[in-house]
Amino acid sequence: MIKQNYNLLLADDDEDDCDFFKEALDELTLPVSLVTVNDGVQLMDFLGDHSGDNLPDLLFLDLNMPRKNGSECLKEIKESEALKNLPVIIFSTSLDNDIVDLMYAKGATYYIRKPGEFSQLKKVIENALVTASENDFKQPLREQFILQP
Structure with missing residues (x-):
């Protein structure tokens, strides 16, 4: 269920991204x-x-x-009592399976590989918001962890 307004936080060092x-x-x-x-x-x-x-509703987190x-x-x-329930979507250029597994084990909510095309970026962001919301911002099963556009 989409709520009135989502407060998103993006942590990424790439200004273009x-x-x-x-x-x-x-x-x-x-x-x-x-x-x-x-x-x-x-x-x-x-x-x-x-x-x-005052925490954001969702954090998009770059790895590098x-x-x-x-x-x-x-x-x-995830180790902080005040922050541990913050939903975190990993937003990275890498799709290395070992890294994906590690992020899942550390408690990330979803994992997105940054798409190269703008239209794909729009689709994957929308998909992330809708899917995370429908899943009550909880971590899914591992096979549903990677979100695609």
Whole structure:
């Protein structure tokens, strides 16, 4: 069930990827607002400042970021009492099966490989929001963990 407005957080150091993500959201008819941070340290600072009722509804997390990578951030999030229920969608260029398995084991909600085409990006973001919402933002079975456009 799509709610009134989703507060999304994107953690990604690639400025172009952030811009494409914002543009894709703008073209979707889903009710969302987006905040971006550019590395893992900024992400954890942001989450620390917004813990409690002000957490985003969903975090899109890139794995390869400077200062603190996405895997380290996911581990910290899931070990934190205040943050452990935050739904996290891994948003990465890699689709290495060992990495996917590790992110699943660490508690990520879903995994998306960043698509190369803008139209595919729009589809996969929409699919992620709808699927995560329908699944009550809970981690699915492993075979449903990777979201496709």
